[in-house]
Each structure stands twice: as structure tokens, then as C-alpha cells.
């Protein structure tokens with residue numbers, strides 16, 4: 054049966070949708086086909102405006118805001134026994150540069166909606182519940198992603214990325230310090246579990262960002278785990294030369310060597326089962342002039358696989374494959390992100406499956422192709438995720454869409470799971 058039926062019934066899909074659309078106005082962009090999207094990088098004025106909006110909604114229902122040293126934002130619902138470890142639930146508010154209106158932000162607003170429904174229904178929980186918005190999940194402006202959750206979980210030292218710069222040369226450490234100063238009025242909390250007790254559990258609601266739930270006519274994804282991801286930065290250094298005079302035979306052309314490298318990597322990453330994911334999508338060329346041979350090229354690699362052995366074997370072969378393929382340039386390869394495949398805890402996976410079943414929703418157990426902050430909670434506490442369908446499986450694109458009804462179903466499942474885990 055439904056745990057906390059009144060709380061589930063108190064979930065207000067329209068209120069959740071209206072809040073989503075208010076957030077979508079902060080960094081609104083229009084996609085190629087006119088679709089409304091969002092460009093709201095982390096640690097920028099629009100991100101701060103979105104955080105103030107969230108805090109306002111939270112304080113209006115009695116939640117207490119706090120921020121830690123990485124800028125992770127928390128809204129706390131005390132619970133009957135405030136000294137108990139909290140159930141943590143949330144996602145991220147930053148978006149891709151050409152992102153959608155739902156990736157990340159829905160999980161934060163679903164957490165707010167679920168907690169508000171619990172409070173309005175008078176559903177008491179022994180454990181506190183803390184809503185969290187993690188800093189820089191996307192890794193768009195500053196690579197890698199998941200900086201806030203990795204620091205919170207002690208997976209990386211809090212100053213690991215201070216020197217990372219964005220496209221304008223701004224250092225992550227400086228952007229973070231600026232944000233912390235501008236949010237000095239928000240109470241501080243120590244970072245992560247080092248000073249504080251581990252969370253009791255973690256649940257993240259997120260859009261699927263893939264085609265499975267829609268294709269099978271399902272309402273809810275009971276997420277079983279997340280595949281592994283590895284990010285690399287490759288820098289090739291050749292020599293700039295005159296496009297009209299330099300003989301091809303003597304050039305040290307960084308673009309030509311990049312083509313050789315990517316061609317060789319495509320062979321390394323061949324997978325007839327189409328499970329493996331390999332993406333080169335960010336390329337910087339210098340001097341970037343049509344009649345000066347390219348001196349340097351920097352390109353990113355995003356490599357993913359659900360099997361740790363494959364992630365290791367092929368990931369570890371990336372650098373040597375590039376070095377063998379390149380003819381004239383110096384090569385530098387740095388690994389910037391390494392997240393192992395994560396399995397979610399049966400306790401949380403079953404709670405999500407039970408809630409979907411009790412609410413008569415069509416659900417299936419499935420892995421996540423996208424990485425999430427939940428990945429880094431797995432070593433700390435029982436963790437899991439709730440998916441709702443994405444139209445045409447599109448995400449990281451303004452055309453990303455989930456309907457108010459689908460999102461309300463997700464929030465109702467989350468409300469029941471939170472009521473059960475925090476009981």
C-alpha cells in the first residue's frame with residue numbers, strides 16, 4: 054500500500070510546473086527549431102538568481118537554507134528527531150550551455166514539492182530531510198562535472214579544481230569565492246561528511262534523458278545504477294605556418310594530427326553492441342585563422358561504459374593510441390574525471406519500485422547512461438534515483454521535454470520514497 058497517502062495526494066503538479074517555468078526564464082534561450090531551452094552555467098548571476106528563488110520558496114514553507122564550502126545549497130526540513138542523520142534528496146541547478154528546462158532543476162524542484170507535500174499533509178518523519186542543489190554537476194563551464202558532490206563525498210579534496218579556468222580564463226576558485234561572498238547572508242555549514250554524520254539515504258529525481266521510458270510507454274524508471282565515465286583533455290602542439298607557402302610535407306599541423314588521433318580512437322572504441330559511449334565535442338584551435346596552419350589543438354574526450362573492466366582497458370589505452378596515431382605534434386593527455394560504475398542500494402531501488410507499484414504507475418528497472426551526483430553518494434549511504442520519461446529521449450538540447458503530468462507522477466513517487474526512508 055501507499056506509505057503516506059496524504060503526502061502523495063498533496064503533491065501539486067501545477068505548483069511544481071509553475072516553479073519549473075519560473076526557473077526556465079533564468080537563462081532562457083531558443084533552440085534551433087525554436088524550442089525553449091536554458092543556458093545557466095554554475096556560479097554566474099543567473100545561477101545565483103535561481104538559488105535565491107529556490108531559497109525563497111523553501112523559507113516560505115519553513116525550510117532552513119545553508120551553503121557549504123563548495124557552494125552546495127541545502128534546504129533543511131527538521132523532522133521529529135533533528136539529531137538523526139538526514140535523508141538527502143536533490144540534484145543540480147546548473148545547465149549545459151544549450152540545455153533544456155528540466156535536466157537537474159526538476160530533481161531539485163521535485164524534492165521541494167515532495168517535502169512541501171509531506172509538510173502540508175502533516176506526515177511526520179523521524180529523520181530530517183535535506184534538499185540539496187549540488188555545485189557544477191554539468192562540467193560545462195568548468196570541467197569536470199560533479200565538483201560539488203565529489204567534494205561533499207570526500208571523493209576529491211575541496212580545492213582540487215581551484216585553478217581550472219572557464220572559456221574566459223576565470224578560475225573556478227575565484228568564481229566560487231565570489232559566489233560565497235555574494236551569499237554570505239546564507240548560513241554556512243561544514244563541507245560534507247567529514248565534519249558531519251553520513252546521510253541516512255540519498256534519492257535523486259531526474260529526467261531519463263534517453264528514449265527507453267517513452268518507447269515502452271512507461272511512467273517511472275527505477276534506476277538500478279549509473280555507468281562509469283572518464284573525461285580526458287588532449288593537447289596537440291605543432292607549429293603555425295603560412296597556408297600558402299608551407300609545403301604539406303614539412304608541416305606540423307595540429308588539426309591534421311587531431312584527425313589522425315580521433316580516427317585511431319574511433320577504432321579503439323568500436324563496439325558492435327553499441328553499449329560503449331565515446332564523444333569528442335569540444336575543440337579549441339589556435340591561432341584559429343583560416344590561412345595559418347594550426348599550431349595547437351585542445352580537444353575533450355568523454356568515454357563511458359557500464360563495465361569497469363572495459364572502462365579501464367579501453368580508457369587506459371587512449372593516450373598510447375593518440376601517441377601512435379599523431380605524426381608531428383607533441384602530445385599531452387590529462388584525465389579530468391573518473392567515475393566508476395555505481396550500483397544503487399536495493400533498499401532504495403525497492404522503495405522506488407514499491408512506490409511506483411502502489412501508485413499504479415508503469416515502471417521498469419533500468420541503468421542510467423547519464424552520470425549524476427547520486428554516483429558519488431553511493432559509497433556514503435544507500436542511494437537511488439527516480440526517472441521520468443524524456444520526449445524522444447532528447448536532452449542537453451533545448452528540445453528536452455517532460456510533461457507536467459509525467460513530472461507530477463515522479464514527484465509523487467519521490468514523496469512516498471522520502472516518507473518511507475525518513476520514517
Ligand code: HGY
Nearest residue numbers: 190191198422423424
Ligand atoms: O553528462 C552527463 O551525463 C550529465 O548529464 N551531466
Ligand code: MN
Nearest residue numbers: 145156157190
Ligand atoms: Mn543532470
Ligand code: MN
Nearest residue numbers: 149156191449
Ligand atoms: Mn546534464
Ligand code: MN
Nearest residue numbers: 190424425426
Ligand atoms: Mn545529476
